[in-house]
Amino acid sequence: MNTALTLLLLLIFPGGLFLLGSGMAYEWVDRKLVARFQNRIGPRWFQPLADMVKLLAKEEITPQGVHKGLFIALPVVALAGALTAALYVPLIGFKPSFSFPGDLVVTLYLLSMMSLCMGLAGANTVNRFSLVGATRTLTQLFSYEAPFLLAMLGPAIVTGSWQINQINAQAGNTWWFILTQPIGFLVALVGLMGKLELPPFDAPEAETEIVSGALTEYSGRGLALFRLGKDAELVIGLTLVAAFYLGGLANPLEFLLKTLGLLVVMAGLQSLFARLRIDQTVGLWWRIGALLALAQLLVLIIL
Amino acid sequence: MTKQEAFEKFIVPIGPQHPALKEPGHFEFVVDGEIVTGAAIRLGYVHRGIEKGVESRNWTQNIYMLERVCGICSHIHATAYTLGVEQLANVTVPPRAQAIRTLVSELERIHSHLLWLGVAAHEGGFDTLFMFSWRDRETVMDLLETISGNRVHYSTNILGGVKIDLDEEKITAIRKGMDFLEERTHHYLKVINTDETFLGRTRGVGTMSSQQAEELSAVGPTARASGVPRDLRIDAPYAAYPEFPVRLMLSNEGDLHARFVVRMNECLEAYRLIREILDHLPEGELTVRMPRRIPEGETISRVEAPRGELAYFIKSAGGDKPDRIKIRTPSLCNWGTITSVAVGHKLADMPMLLAGIDPCFSCNDRMVRVNRANQPQLWSWEDLRLYGIEYYR
Numbered sequence: 001m002n003t004a005l006t007l008l009l010l011l012i013f014p015g016g017l018f019l020l021g022s023g024m025a026y027e028w029v030d031r032k033l034v035a036r037f038q039n040r041i042g043p044r045w046f047q048p049l050a051d052m053v054k055l056l057a058k059e060e061i062t063p064q065g066v067h068k069g070l071f072i073a074l075p076v077v078a079l080a081g082a083l084t085a086a087l088y089v090p091l092i093g094f095k096p097s098f099s100f101p102g103d104l105v106v107t108l109y110l111l112s113m114m115s116l117c118m119g120l121a122g123a124n125t126v127n128r129f130s131l132v133g134a135t136r137t138l139t140q141l142f143s144y145e146a147p148f149l150l151a152m153l154g155p156a157i158v159t160g161s162w163q164i165n166q167i168n169a170q171a172g173n174t175w176w177f178i179l180t181q182p183i184g185f186l187v188a189l190v191g192l193m194g195k196l197e198l199p200p201f202d203a204p205e206a207e208t209e210i211v212s213g214a215l216t217e218y219s220g221r222g223l224a225l226f227r228l229g230k231d232a233e234l235v236i237g238l239t240l241v242a243a244f245y246l247g248g249l250a251n252p253l254e255f256l257l258k259t260l261g262l263l264v265v266m267a268g269l270q271s272l273f274a275r276l277r278i279d280q281t282v283g284l285w286w287r288i289g290a291l292l293a294l295a296q297l298l299v300l301i302i303l
Numbered sequence: 304m305t306k307q308e309a310f311e312k313f314i315v316p317i318g319p320q321h322p323a324l325k326e327p328g329h330f331e332f333v334v335d336g337e338i339v340t341g342a343a344i345r346l347g348y349v350h351r352g353i354e355k356g357v358e359s360r361n362w363t364q365n366i367y368m369l370e371r372v373c374g375i376c377s378h379i380h381a382t383a384y385t386l387g388v389e390q391l392a393n394v395t396v397p398p399r400a401q402a403i404r405t406l407v408s409e410l411e412r413i414h415s416h417l418l419w420l421g422v423a424a425h426e427g428g429f430d431t432l433f434m435f436s437w438r439d440r441e442t443v444m445d446l447l448e449t450i451s452g453n454r455v456h457y458s459t460n461i462l463g464g465v466k467i468d469l470d471e472e473k474i475t476a477i478r479k480g481m482d483f484l485e486e487r488t489h490h491y492l493k494v495i496n497t498d499e500t501f502l503g504r505t506r507g508v509g510t511m512s513s514q515q516a517e518e519l520s521a522v523g524p525t526a527r528a529s530g531v532p533r534d535l536r537i538d539a540p541y542a543a544y545p546e547f548p549v550r551l552m553l554s555n556e557g558d559l560h561a562r563f564v565v566r567m568n569e570c571l572e573a574y575r576l577i578r579e580i581l582d583h584l585p586e587g588e589l590t591v592r593m594p595r596r597i598p599e600g601e602t603i604s605r606v607e608a609p610r611g612e613l614a615y616f617i618k619s620a621g622g623d624k625p626d627r628i629k630i631r632t633p634s635l636c637n638w639g640t641i642t643s644v645a646v647g648h649k650l651a652d653m654p655m656l657l658a659g660i661d662p663c664f665s666c667n668d669r670m671v672r673v674n675r676a677n678q679p680q681l682w683s684w685e686d687l688r689l690y691g692i693e694y695y696r
Contacts, residue, residue, distance in 0.1 A: 038434040128315050132650065135336075199428060200500055208323035208426045208654040210315070273500040275428020277651040278337060280503055 009087070009097045019086045023231030024048035026263065030234070033267035048231070052224050060220035065126040074121045075218070075225035081113030082232040089239045090168045092252045099165040104156055107164060108149060111236065114229050115141040115195065118204075121226075122214025133213025136204040136278045140194060143285040144201075148191030150293035154184040155244040157300050164243070172248030183296045185245040187289050192237040193266060194281070196230060200273035201281055238262050315650060319348050323426060323654040326664035330657065334650050342645040342653075344638055350668040354628060361623045362388060362462060362597055370456050372630060373666040375418060378404075378411045379608040381460040384628075386541055387604030387617040388462055391597050398543065398585040400464035405543040406580045407451070407459045408606075409573040410477075413484065414443045415609035416524075416566045419661045420491060423563070426654035427504045432494060439487045446480045449473055464590030474581050481574045488570050495563045505560040509644045509656045512557055519639040523611020525660045528565045529557035535607040542606075547580055559659050566661075596623050608633050610661050634660070635667035 010016060027048045035042025062071055088096050088103045096103075115137055122134025155177045156162055159170040171177060178185045194201040205213035215226055242249060242258040249255045276284065313334050319327035327348035333341035353372055357365045369384045370377040382404055389396055417440040424432035444454050450473050451457035459465050469477075495501065511521070516529035526533045534551050536544045552568040554561035599621035605614045611633030620626040637660040645656055682690070 038431045039438055040434055128313070131313075132315060132334075132337075199430070202428065203651060206428060206651065208428070209651055211322055271431045273429070274424070274432075274498065274504050275651075276500060277504065277649055279649065 016083065019083060019091070019232050019235060020228055022091075023228060023235050024052065026234050026238070026259075027231045029260065029263055030267055030270075033264060034271050037267060037271040052228065055220055055224035055227070058220040060222060061217075063125055063127070063217045066124050066217070070120065070124050072222070074117045074124070075222040075229070078114045078117035079225045079229040079232070081110045081117070082229040082236065085110035085236050086232065088164055089236055090165065090243055090249045090255075091235070091239055092249075092255050094252075096165050099163060102162045104152065104162050104164050104167070107236075107240070108152060111195065111233060112141065112145060114233055118214045118226065121218065121222075122216075125217045127217050129210040129212070129216045130214050132210045133204050133216065136210075137197075137214050139278055140197070140201065140204055140281055143282040144191045144194035144289070147187050147285055147289035147293045148195065150290065150297055151184040151188035151191060152240070152244065154181045154293075154296060154300055157297070164240070168243040168248045170248075171244060171246075172250055176245065176247040178245045178247075181245070181296060181300070183292045185241070187293045188241050188245060189262065189266065190269070190289070192241060193269065194285070195237060196234055198266070199270045200276045202275055203278040203281060206275060235259070317653070317657075323657070324664075325422070328662070328664045330653075332645070332650060332653055337649045337651065339645050339648050339650055339653065342642045344642060346638075346664065347668050349665040351665070354630060357625055357628050359624065362595075362625065365625065365628070366460055366462065367456075367458060369628075369630075370458060372632070373663055374455055375415050375663065376411060376608045376610065376613075376666075377456045378407050378459060379606055379613060380630075381458070382408055382542065383604045383606040383613050383615045384617070385460045385462055386606065387602050387615050388597060388619075389593070390602050390604065391600050391617065391619055392462075392594055393598070394463055394591055394593055396464055396591060397588045398546070399587045400589050401543040402547075402580050402585055403465045403467065403469065403589075404460065405547060406469075406577055407447070407457060407465075408542070409577050409580075410443055410447055411457075412609045413570050413573050414440060414447065415661075416570050417443065417484075419566060419609075419658070420563070423559075423655060423658040423661075424501075426658045427501070429501055429504075432491070432501075436491060439484060442480045442484055446477055449476055461590065463593040464588070466589070468589060469581075469584065474584075477577065477581060481577055485571065485574045488567055488574075492564070492567045492571075495560070495567065502560065504652075504655060505563060506558060508559045508648065508652050509659055510556070510558040511640055511644050513555070515643070516557070516640070519643060520636050521611075521640050521660075522633045522636045523608070523661075524552075524562060524565045524569065525611065525637050525640060527552060528554050528561035530555040533612070535605055535612050539605060541604075543580070547576055547583075549576055559655055562659050596621060597625075610634055610663060611636065630666075632663065632666040634663045637662070638667070 012018060028043060028045055031047070032042040062068055085107045087098045088107045090096055119134045119138040119141065122130040122137060155167050155171060158177070159167045161167055161170070197204050205215070215223060218226065238259040239249065239255070242262055246258045249258065315332045315334050317330040317332065318324050319329050329345040329348070331343045332339050353368065357368055360368055366381050366384060370381045372380045417436050421433040421436040421440070424436065447457055448454045450469065451459050451467050459467055511529045513530040516526045516531045521529065521531065522533060530553055532551055532553060535541070536549045537551055540548070550572055552565050552572060554565050597619040599619055601616070601618040603614060603616050605612060613633055614631040616629040617625060618627040640660060641656060645653065648656065
């Protein structure tokens with residue numbers, strides 16, 4: 001592969017600019033849908049971009065008592081993790097840019113970078129809200145990660161491959177996995193919401209308790225990068241779930257319909273519930289989510 | 304304080320500026336992980352000197368001054384004040400005026416409880432309920448605007464009566480609004496009682512026994528949710544409540560969920576009462592003549608504000624200005640319930656627990672004496688004046 005093409009893949013499509021743009025577009029759809037469900041007007045279509053431009057133009061304050069290098073590096077690492085993960089998933093229904101056996105595990109790890117970085121970012125500062133937020137972020141990481149992984153393994157085991165590309169291709173050939181593995185789909189979707197800290201799993205950034213959680217001390221660039229990373233993760237997460245459970249993504253139209261369909265369901269779930277306390281989140285995942293996912297996995301293996 | 308101690312005591316400060324607070328107040332929660340082991344409250348950020356201010360204004364001006372004690376329960380403050388002054392002047396207000404006063408105070412109660420429902424839901428992260436309840440609150444706000452011309456400070460009361468009258472058109476509008484709100488309130492009651500995530504945040508949280516409520520002298524819906532039958536509209540009826548009795552809304556659970564249920568039931572009771580008042584609205588005059596100078600004497604006027612018992616002490620020296628007015632607002636009585644109930648709960652419960660008493664910060668700010676390094680700092684009036692001159696030089 002020549003260098004120009006590699007650079008194009010990394011910087012423009014699907015890795016760089018494209019992912020950022022689509023991330024902001026999806027964020028807008030999400031915000032607008034939740035707003036409409038709550039009987040509000042919601043933001044204009046360019047609001048996420050405007051927010052981002054504003055944040056980038058703002059002064060970045062490095063608070064006292066932080067490790068400066070870590071403070072600056074963490075948002076970059078978080079965004080880089082999310083962008084790298086995009087290279088292995090079938091964005092827009094195209095073949096992933098890079099693919100190798102076992103890339104599913106790598107992608108899932110890359111997606112977890114975000115929560116890890118946020119936890120570290122919170123623990124790095126001396127702000128009390130950040131510290132409590134960091135504790136909650138990491139607690140939440142430990143609670144949703146295992147069930148989410150188990151839910152993702154279901155299709156992998158059935159198709160007999162650990163390569164996202166192959167699972168995606170095979171998912172389109174049989175019954176949609178949402179029909180054969182409904183529990184896995186549910187766990188994956190709700191796990192994605194936990195990953196993105198969307199309501200009702202937004203205890204780590206519950207504004208009425210701990211202001212903005214782990215990111216309380218971040219302003220300007222750092223905050224913008226974290227938010228961009230989250231937007232990218234939203235797109236990648238939706239792509240993964242749609243590719244695995246909704247019969248694969250073969251072309252751009254399918255991609256749009258399936259991911260946006262998932263987003264509508266997610267927006268509905270976001271506006272339906274009151275925020276869960278962190279102990280309730282952990283309880284929900286380990287007592288119900290993990291057990292259900294495990295049970296389904298056992299059934300799949302035995303069959 | 305050594306570093307070791309600092310680690311042992313991890314204090315999460317909420318306020319004076321914090322997204323959970325709509326008004327400034329300062330709360331310190333000592334936490335052990337997520338568990339709260341201690342709570343402290345400091346108020347006094349919005350002291351406005353109203354009690355002093357009323358002493359230099361005449362009896363009529365003070366109605367408008369005192370309405371501004373609170374932005375949500377403005378009418379009830381004016382009612383407490385006018386009832387007290389009328390008692391001092393020995394004036395009997397016409398029944399129609401009393402009925403309209405009662406009607407507006409019930410409308411205000413609905414508006415206050417719906418506002419509270421939204422705020423409390425928001426503190427619990429249930430923004431959908433927040434948005435919906437505030438949308439429906441607009442109905443009652445619009446009704447208040449229709450009958451009085453204002454959305455917040457209605458200025459319905461004047462000494463010796465009221466200054467607004469109800470005609471057929473307005474009565475029809477109120478009835479229509481009540482029908483709509485009744486349907487919505489039943490829906491909210493259903494949400495409060497059945498939504499699993501919401502119940503998870505409210506049931507068994509901040510439980511206060513009736514004995515505790517008595518000891519901490521809780522008032523209003525906070526006390527009634529703990530099974531303390533305390534409602535001035537029933538215990539000592541004022542205005543038109545003797546003619547239009549209300550039913551007491553009680554719950555014995557004492558937790559946050561009970562407070563939701565009690566307040567929503569009070570809304571339903573208010574719809575019933577408003578319809579009854581409209582059905583039997585007495586005919587007659589709206590005002591009687593009041594003397595400009597109020598005879599010497601002192602009185603205590605107590606009313607039931609949306610948040611609980613509101614007491615006014617009014618003293619007249621026989622002039623056209625009050626000699627002293629002392630206001631005891633309901634929120635002040637309820638703060639104690641938070642600090643004693645908070646311990647042992649999770650940090651995540653604190654915002655809802657704070658919101659649970661429906662706190663109103665600005666109406667309970669008193670002069671506070673700050674002990675800084677064990678040296679109390681006391682400023683006389685002259686000191687304050689000099690400080691002010693120096694500050695703005």
